[in-house]
C-alpha cells in the first residue's frame with residue numbers, strides 16, 4: 001500500500017468513527033452548542049502551522065475540538081428554524097460524492113453523476129406533479145433555487161418584450177414589475193436584488209400569511225395601468241408554498257389565474273412546502289401549484305438530505321439555459337438535447353449534490369417519501385394539540401403542515417420561555433416575530449422525530465413556562 005493509500009484509509013476510518021459517535025450521541029445529548037464561535041477560534045486558529053499533520057490526526061483533532069461547538073441539528077428533538085435531519089442513504093451518498101470528486105457540470109465528462117441527477121430530477125417532477133418537460137437544477141439551497149427560477153423569468157420576460165438582455169443588460173430595459181405576498185421569505189427580495197429587479201410590490205396577506213388573490217388583482221391592475229404602454233407588460237409574481245410561521249400555502253389556483261390574466265410569469269417559493277404535493281391528503285394545499293412557471297425548493301429541509309441542496313424547476317427550459325448557460329468553446333456540450341447540468345444552476349464547477357437526493361428517493365420510494373412528510377405533519381398537529389391544552393399556551397396558526405407558532409401571553413413572557421427552553425437543552429425551538437408578536441416557533445422537519453421526542457418537547461415547554469411563572 002502506498003503512503004497516499006494509507007492516508008486515505010486512516011483518515012476515512014477516523015472520519016467514519018467520529019461520524020458514528022456524533023450520530024449516536026443525538027439521542028441523548030444537550031441540543032445546543034456549549035461554547036461560542038469566539039471561544040473556539042483559538043482552538044482552530046492561531047498562526048498557520050509551519051509543519052503539517054498526518055491526515056487521520058487532522059480528522060481526530062477537528063472532531064474533538066469541534067464537538068462542544070456543534071448544534072444537534074440531526075436530532076429528532078431539534079425543532080429550530082426549518083432544518084431537516086439527514087437520511088442514512090443520503091448521508092452515505094454524500095460521502096461518496098466527495099470521494100468520487102466529480103466536477104459535475106458537464107454530461108460528457110461526468111456521465112454517472114449527470115445520469116443520477118437526471119433520474120433524481122425526473123423522479124422529483126413525478127413525485128411533486130410538476131410538468132415533465134421542466135428542467136431541474138441542483139443549487140445550494142432555496143435562496144439560489146428561487147434566484148435561478150426568477151433569472152429564467154427575467155430572461156423570458158425581457159425576450160417577450162423584445163429586449164436583448166444578454167446583449168444590452170438592464171440599463172434602459174423595460175421595467176419588470178415584481179409582486180410578492182406580504183409574508184414571503186426575505187430571500188425572495190434578495191434574489192430580486194441579485195437580479196437588479198429592485199424592490200417588489202408587496203401584496204397584503206390574510207391571517208395565516210396567504211396572499212389575497214383579490215388584492216393581487218388590484219395591485220396588478222394599478223401597476224399595469226401606469227406601465228408605459230408595453231403589452232404585455234413584463235410581470236413576475238412570486239407565490240409561496242409553506243409560510244415560515246404558519247406553514248400556510250398561497251391559494252395557487254386563484255392567485256395564478258389572476259397573475260396569468262395579467263401575463264405574468266409565476267414563480268413559487270416552496271422551500272419546505274413544495275413537498276406537500278407528494279401527499280394525497282394534502283392536495284388541497286397545493287391545488288393549482290402546477291400552473292406556475294418555476295418552482296424553488298430545498299432538499300435539505302423536508303426531504304432530509306445533507307446541506308447544501310436546493311432544487312430549481314423551470315418549465316421553460318430555453319429560458320433557464322439562456323439565463324444560466326455559459327456558451328464558450330472549451331465546454332464541450334452534450335448533443336442529445338438533455339442540457340448540461342451547468343446550464344441549470346448559477347455554478348459552473350460544483351459537487352454532484354443531486355446524488356444524495358437520488359439516494360434519499362431510492363431508499364424511501366414513493367411511499368416512503370409520502371409517509372415521511374405525512375408523519376412530519378402528524379407530529380406538528382400532535383404538538384399543537386398537546387401544547388394548546390396547557391394553561392397559558394396559545395397556538396397562533398392553523399396547523400395544516402409542519403409549523404407551529406406559539407405565544408405565552410405577552411411578548412416578555414414568550415421571550416423568557418423561549419430562553420428557558422434553549423437553556424434547558426432537551427429540545428431546540430427558535431423565537432421569532434410574527435404579526436407584531438414575539439412567538440416561539442416549532443418546525444417538525446426531521447424524519448427521526450418520534451412520539452418520545454414529541455413528549456419531551458411538550459414537557460420542556462411546560463417546565464419552561466412553569467419556571468418563568470415562578
Ligand SMILES: *Cc1c(COP(=O)(O)O)cnc(C)c1O
Nearest residue numbers: 082141142143185187269271298
Ligand atoms: C429556508 C427558506 C428559504 C431559503 O432557503 P435556503 O435553503 O436557506 O437558501 C426560502 N424560502 C423559504 C420559505 C424558506 O423556508
